[in-house]
Amino acid sequence: xxxxxxxxxxxxxxxxxxxxxxxxxxxxxxxxxxxxxxxxxxxxxxxxxxxxxxxxxxxxxxxxxxxxxxxxxxxxxxxxxxxxxxxxxxxxxxxxxxxxxxxxxxxxxxxxxxxxxxxxxxxxxxxxxxxxxxxxxxxxxxxxxxxxxxxxxxxxxxxxxxxxxxxxxxxxxxxxxxxxxxxxxxxxxxxxxxxxxxxxxxxxxxxxxxxxxxxxxxxxxxxxxxxxxx
Numbered sequence: 001x002x003x004x005x006x007x008x009x010x011x012x013x014x015x016x017x018x019x020x021x022x023x024x025x026x027x028x029x030x031x032x033x034x035x036x037x038x039x040x041x042x043x044x045x046x047x048x049x050x051x052x053x054x055x056x057x058x059x060x061x062x063x064x065x066x067x068x069x070x071x072x073x074x075x076x077x078x079x080x081x082x083x084x085x086x087x088x089x090x091x092x093x094x095x096x097x098x099x100x101x102x103x104x105x106x107x108x109x110x111x112x113x114x115x116x117x118x119x120x121x122x123x124x125x126x127x128x129x130x131x132x133x134x135x136x137x138x139x140x141x142x143x144x145x146x147x148x149x150x151x152x153x154x155x156x157x158x159x160x161x162x163x164x165x166x167x168x169x170x171x172x173x174x175x176x177x178x179x180x181x182x183x184x185x186x187x188x189x190x191x192x193x194x195x196x197x198x199x200x201x202x203x204x205x206x207x208x209x210x211x212x213x214x215x216x217x218x219x220x221x222x223x224x225x226x227x228x229x230x
Contacts, residue, residue, distance in 0.1 A: 040100040041146040044131065047100075048108075048123045050093045051078040052138050055110040058091060059119060065224070067112050067119070073210060073218045075109040075124075077183055077225070090224060099127035107176075107183035109223070111135065113214055122213065126176065134171045135213050175206040182223050 055076050059065045067074050079089030080097030091110070099105065104127065111122030123141055126132030132150055133141065202210075202221060211217055 038146065041149050043100040044127075044133070044149055045141060045146055047093070047097065048125060048133055049138075049142055050097075051091060051108065052110050052121050052123055052141070054078070054091045054093055055112065056119075056121060059112060064090075065112075067114050069222075070114055070116050071219045072113075073214055073221045074112040075179075075182075075221060075223045076112060077223065078108050078110055078125075079105050099129070099131060101131045102128035104128040105183070106130075106132075107179040109179065109183070111214075113216070113218065115216070120214070124171075124179065126180075132176075135210060137213065171209060172203065172206055174203065178202070182225065185225075 055065070055078065059067060065074075065076070076090050078091045080092055080103075089108075106126045106128060108125035108127075109123070111124065113120045113122075121138040122135055123133055123138065124135040134150065207221075210221065
């Protein structure tokens with residue numbers, strides 16, 4: 001009768017396998033992490049674009065949003081109405097709607113300007129995990145948005161990108177705080193030239209940056225805290 005070979009692995013062989021697996025993990029983990037981060041960033045941009053498209057639809061319908069002032073940059077709060085920040089939003093999307101890094105938004109706005117005949121759209125937002133997109137045109141967002149996502153803890157400065165479009169390179173922490181305060185409190189107006197109840201003054205340098213992105217001079221920034229324009 002043939003005897004079975006009961007010889008097992010030696011300790012050295014087991015250690016060799018463990019070492020090889022460890023090396024493979026060291027090599028693979030950064031690649032997997034990078035892939036996951038890039039996927040999240042792509043989803044983040046897709047969400048921002050979906051919000052902008054939703055606002056476009058509402059503006060074209062001309063019911064709630066009648067944005068006819070050529071002197072105003074309108075900021076329309078957006079967010080996932082099924083999540084904790086939903087009560088602050090004027091426009092939601094059918095599916096998803098939250099950042100892939102967090103299930104809430106510190107603030108999220110679609111900007112709209114009107115030149116007398118056509119509308120232009122922008123996005124600015126930061127989620128509960130501190131991942132954000134600085135104020136930028138819709139086209140720049142769709143063309144190279146994933147490269148422009150920042151973390152609130154680093155990489156706050158941006159280079160000039162796109163077709164000589166000056167992005168918001170000096171969006172200060174103070175202005176981020178103002179956007180968050182308005183998002184949470186539904187204040188109706190943020191302006192560099194007016195003060196009073198429910199109004200916040202934008203510093204001249206932030207206003208200059210906003211106007212550089214918009215491309216034309218705007219005398220005020222109006223946040224539609226009531227989700228309806230005047």
